[in-house]
Amino acid sequence: MSDRWALAPAEEGGAELAPLGPDGLPAGPVVKEPDLVTAVRTRPQVARWVWRATGEVYPRLLDAGVRVERCYDIEVAENLLLGHEGRLGEPRSAAAALARLRGGPVPPDPPQRSAEPGSQSSLFEPRPVHVPLEQLIEVYADQQRRHDATAYPERVRLLTAAESAGTLVAGEMNTSGLPWSAEVHREVLHELLGERYAGGGEPKRLAELTDEVSAAFGRRVRPDLPADVVKAFAQAGIKVKSTRRWEIEAVEHPAVKPLLEYKTLYRIWVAHGWSWLQDWVRDGRFRLEYLPGGTVTGRWVTNGGGALQIPKVIRRAVIADPGWRLVVADADQMEPRVLAAISRDPGLMEVAGRATDLYQSVSDRAFAGNRDQAKLAVLGAVYGQTSGDGLKNLAALRRRFPRAVAYVDDAARAGEEGRLVRTWLGRTCPPAVGAADSGEEAGIPQDAPPVEAVDTEEWVPGYASTNSRARGRFARNFVVQGSAADWALLLLAALRRSCSGLAAELVFFQHDEVIVHCPAEEADTVVAAIREAADLAGRLTFGETPVRFPFTTAVVECYADAK
C-alpha cells in the first residue's frame, strides 16, 4: 500500500483518489468514492494526502471529526516554488500551474475575499477552480521536479511540508476557536468604558473624556478626529504635525492627558468592544480564521476579528473550560536567536546558546552592561534603523558580532539592488520592479534563473513606490522575520504531532507564541512537548547549531495571568 495518496473532491460530496509512487506519478488506478469523508477515514494508513488546497478539503473532514497526519498543499507549494523561481507575480492556483505546464492560457487567481464576521465556511468561498485528479497529479509530479531543481532541494521540500502542516494546524484552530468568555469580556468593557448607551454612541467614560478634552481647549473638540485635534492645538498655539501618541506625549497642555486616555479606550471600544463581541464570539469561542503564509515574510495573518492584535486588557476574556487549562508559551527573544542561527556568527551563537536573557549577554559583551542599548542595537540591526543612537549602537554591535551584522547588511544591499532575497528555508522576498538579476543572492546562496521584470505593485501593495532604502530595510528584516516564520512552522508541526494522542489542542498562534487548551492533568505533558518541539524545530530548520530556543511557559486558566 502506498503511503502517499492524491485526492480531489468530486461532485455531490464524493472524491477521486489515487496512490502515488516515489516519482509522484500514480502507482495505481484512480478510485472513485461516493463520500470524501469516508474515503479518508477508511484509509488511516495514508501518511500524506496530496490535494489542491487544504482549505478546500479539510474543513469538511474536521466537521466530521476526521484529522489527517500530513498533507501536501499543491497551491502552497506552487506559491513557494514560483517565488523561488523569481516568478512571484504569476498566478499561483493549481489551474494556473496546469496551464503553464500544458502551454494553455493561464487563468488569473480569484480575487481575495474580505472579512465577514462569523462566516465559517469562508475558506471555500473564493470559488475553487476545479482541477481533475489526473491533472492535479501532473502538477504535483512537476512540482517534485521543480523542488529538485532548486539549489537546496531539501530545504525547499521541508518548507513546503512545513507550510502544508501549517495549513492543517490553521484548519484545526479555525474549527476549534479560542475559548472566550463573553461575560468576562463585558465586565472588562464596563470597567474600562462605563455605561453603554442605546443608539451606539460613545459610552459614559469616553463621553466624559470628550468633555474633559473640550474643556481643556475651551471649545467643543472631537478627540476621535485627528484633523479636529490638530486644529485645536494650533488654536492653542501648539503646532503638531499629527495626533500620534508619541508626538502628543511631548506636548504640555491640559488636554493631553484626557486625550491619550481617550485614544486608548476609543481603540478598545471600536476594535474590541460590544459589537466585536457580537460579531466574533459564539458558544464560548472566538471564531477566528487563520491564513497561513498570508504575508510576504511567511507570517500568518487572520481574517476578521483582529485575532493577532488582541489588546492585553482584553485577554482577560480568554478563559479555559472548567477543569481545563491554557498552556501559554512565548519564545524568548526569538529574532536575535534566529539571526544567530542564520548568520552563524560565533559570538552571537554562543550567546544564543544559553537560555538566559540574551540582551543582557549581548550588553555584557558589547555595551558595558547597558541592556537597553544592546536591545536597541539588535532590533536596529534587524529592523534597519538608520539614524540617531541606533547607528552608534549598531557600530558597537558590528565590532563584536561582525558576521551577524554583515548577514543583514548583505540582505539589505541585495534588496536595494533589486536582487532576490531568501529565508533560511528558501521563502523568497520579492525583487524590486524592473530589477535585473545579477546572479548573487542574499539569504541562502543559489543559482537562480534570471529574474523577470514583473509588476510587483500588484502583489505587494506600495512596494513599487517605495525607494531603494526602504526596500533595503524590508529585505534586511525579511531574512530574520521570515526565517523566524520558517522555524515557527516547524515548531507548530512538531507540537501538533505531540498533542495528537492527547485531548489537548492548539488554539492560538501569534508569530512566536502558542496557546494550547488542555485538561489540567495534561498541562505538564504539554509544557514538556513545547520545549521538545522548540528544540526539534531548531535542529530541523537550522541544522546543528549551539542556538537554543527557550520558551517562557505558563499554565493558567486565564490568558491575562500568563505574564
Added chain:
DNA sequence: AGTTTCGGCGCC
C-alpha cells in the same frame, strides 16, 4: 451611494 485611501493604534 459605494469604494478606496488615510490616520491612528493594537499586536509581534
Added chain:
DNA sequence: AAAGGGCGCCGAAACT
C-alpha cells in the same frame, strides 16, 4: 530620545 520591519482593523475623509 526617536522612528527602523511585519500585519489588521476601524471610522473618517477622499475619491468615483
